[in-house]
Amino acid sequence: MIEEYLLRLEKNLMVGSARWIADFTESFRNYQIGETVLDMMVRGHMRGKGLFLSRLFAYLSLPNYQAACFVYTHELEESGLRGLVKRLLGYMKDEGLEWAWLVLAKEGAFSDQLRTAVEKINIREIGIALVDISSQDIVTDQSYVGRRLRDHVKCFR
Amino acid sequence: MKKRIAPLQIGSLARSVFIVLLILTLAWSVISLLVFGDILINQFLLVANLVLSVILGWLFYRYYSREVFIYDEKCFELHKGRRSIEGRWNEFSRVSLVHVGGGNFVVRLYRTEDDSLDLPASALRLDPYQLRFEIIRLLSEK
Numbered sequence: 001m002i003e004e005y006l007l008r009l010e011k012n013l014m015v016g017s018a019r020w021i022a023d024f025t026e027s028f029r030n031y032q033i034g035e036t037v038l039d040m041m042v043r044g045h046m047r048g049k050g051l052f053l054s055r056l057f058a059y060l061s062l063p064n065y066q067a068a069c070f071v072y073t074h075e076l077e078e079s080g081l082r083g084l085v086k087r088l089l090g091y092m093k094d095e096g097l098e099w100a101w102l103v104l105a106k107e108g109a110f111s112d113q114l115r116t117a118v119e120k121i122n123i124r125e126i127g128i129a130l131v132d133i134s135s136q137d138i139v140t141d142q143s144y145v146g147r148r149l150r151d152h153v154k155c156f157r
Numbered sequence: 158m159k160k161r162i163a164p165l166q167i168g169s170l171a172r173s174v175f176i177v178l179l180i181l182t183l184a185w186s187v188i189s190l191l192v193f194g195d196i197l198i199n200q201f202l203l204v205a206n207l208v209l210s211v212i213l214g215w216l217f218y219r220y221y222s223r224e225v226f227i228y229d230e231k232c233f234e235l236h237k238g239r240r241s242i243e244g245r246w247n248e249f250s251r252v253s254l255v256h257v258g259g260g261n262f263v264v265r266l267y268r269t270e271d272d273s274l275d276l277p278a279s280a281l282r283l284d285p286y287q288l289r290f291e292i293i294r295l296l297s298e299k
Contacts, residue, residue, distance in 0.1 A: 007286060014256045026265070027254045029293065049258055 001107055002073050005133050006040055008155040009103065013042045013069055018152040022067045023048050031070075033091045036084060040071040046098075065098035073105050078117045085126060092125060099124075101149050105131040115139050121146075129153050163225040164282040166218075173222060174214030181206050181213075224280050230295060235276060244274065246295045254289045264289050 013024040024044035031041035047064040049055060070088060085102065092100055110130045118128050118141050127146030130139040136156050140146040185206065189197045221238035232245045251267040255275070262285035263275040278285035
C-alpha cells in the first residue's frame with residue numbers, strides 16, 4: 001500500500017498537479033542524506049520549459065528556484081522529526097535548494113505529539129505533511145509552502 | 158538470457174520520413190528550376206517523391222535513430238542507429254527516473270555524480286517506473 005502511494009505521489013509530482021508549482025524532473029528512491037535513508041527524493045526547479053512563448057515568459061518572469069520533495073515512510077517521533085528537518089535544511093543549503101516539501105507517510109494514525117509538533121512548525125523554506133494512507137487524513141504545518149502541499153499529496157487512488 | 162527491446166518508434170520514423178520528404182522536395186525544386194526554368198509538379202513526381210521519402214526515411218531511421226536495448230543480469234547494450242554503448246550494471250552506483258518533457262522519461266544511471274548515462278524508457282515503449290525498479294534490482298545484485 002505504501003509503495004502504491006509512493007508511485008502515485010511520484011507521478012503526481014512529475015506529471016500531475018504539482019507541475020503547477022514546480023517542474024519536478026528527477027526522482028530518486030532510497031536516497032541517503034547523512035545517516036537517513038529517505039524513501040524518495042524528487043528534485044525540480046520553478047522555471048518551466050514549454051514552447052517558445054511560455055519558455056520566454058518563464059525565463060523573463062520566473063526565478064529559477066531549485067526545489068525538492070522528500071518522502072519518508074518510517075516510524076518517527078517528535079525528536080526524530082526535529083533532527084530530520086535539521087538534516088534536510090543542511091542538505092538544502094549545500095545543494096542550493098530554495099524550498100522543499102517533506103512528506104511523512106504511513107499506514108495508520110500518527111501520534112498526537114507528532115501531529116501537534118508539525119502543526120506548530122513554521123519554517124519558511126520547508127513544508128511538512130503527515131499523510132495517514134489508511135484514513136486518508138492529512139496534517140500540514142503552518143508555513144505557506146506547507147499549506148500548498150496539502151492538495152498535491154492527496155493522491156490516494 | 159538476454160532480453161531484447163526494439164519496438165518500432167513511430168514518432169522517430171515519421172520524423173525521418175518528413176525530413177527526407179522536405180529535403181527531396183527542396184532539392185527537386187532547385188534542380189527543376191535550374192534545368193527547366195520552372196518547378197515541375199505532376200502526379201508521377203509526387204508519388205515517386207513520397208515512395209523515395211518512405212524508403213530513405215526508413216533507412217535513415219534504421220541506421221541513425223532507431224533505439225534498441227539489450228540486457229541481461231550482468232550487462233547491457235544500448236544501440237542508437239549504428240552507434241552503440243555497452244556497459245555493466247556494476248559500473249553504476251545510483252539510478253534515477255527523469256522526466257524529459259512531453260510525458261517522456263529516461264532512466265538515468267550514475268557512475269559518479271557528474272558521469273551518467275540515460276536509458277530512453279519512453280522511446281523504447283517501456284514503463285519507465287517499472288524499468289527503474291528492474292534496474293535498481295539489477296544494481297543491487299551486482
